[in-house]
Amino acid sequence: MKKLTYLLLIVICTIFTSCGIYSFTGIDVGDAESFQVNYFQNNALLIEPGLDRDFTLALQDRLVNQTNLNLVNSNADLIYEGEITEYRISPTTARANSTAAQNRLTISVKVSFYNKKKEENDFEKSFTFFYDYAGSEQLIGSQKDTALEEIFERLTQDIINASIANW
Numbered sequence: 001m002k003k004l005t006y007l008l009l010i011v012i013c014t015i016f017t018s019c020g021i022y023s024f025t026g027i028d029v030g031d032a033e034s035f036q037v038n039y040f041q042n043n044a045l046l047i048e049p050g051l052d053r054d055f056t057l058a059l060q061d062r063l064v065n066q067t068n069l070n071l072v073n074s075n076a077d078l079i080y081e082g083e084i085t086e087y088r089i090s091p092t093t094a095r096a097n098s099t100a101a102q103n104r105l106t107i108s109v110k111v112s113f114y115n116k117k118k119e120e121n122d123f124e125k126s127f128t129f130f131y132d133y134a135g136s137e138q139l140i141g142s143q144k145d146t147a148l149e150e151i152f153e154r155l156t157q158d159i160i161n162a163s164i165a166n167w
Helices: 002-018 051-066 141-163
Strands: 034-037 078-094 100-115 123-134
Touching: 034 051, 051 078, 051 141, 078 123, 078 141, 100 141, 123 141
Parallel strands: 034 078
Antiparallel strands: 078 100, 100 123
8 A cells, every 4th residue: 555655646746847837846837948058258356267157157057957948049938148257366364374274266247037928037136156175275277167156156046046946
């Protein structure tokens, strides 16, 4: 009897998630079938080469992985566009000899979201996240890759939560 109950539960969950009735991630795309992520221009005072491309791709990848929407280049139901407004490295704590004990990389993006199916959900918001690292280290190589990956993960999830998740 327990096996039958578990099997029935699995079938019901599969039906609800596969036909779009319910999503365990809380994502509600409504009638939308497609999305596009326009290129995020890097307008920060400090320019990190490739950051604009990498962020644009990170947002596309997260949407592809968390929704059943199709990625298109134009005429999408959901449109994301914006700019990188901040890329800043600053000390967060100091040592007695006036050197940084810890540094912080902060990245901010300004996002405009357009939902052609539900225009009342359109918005323009800024999102910011940071990564702290030891003041004795330089933000290069794998350290920089780790920092950007962590920041992009949080920024893209926050953007999705604000645009199509019911959080």
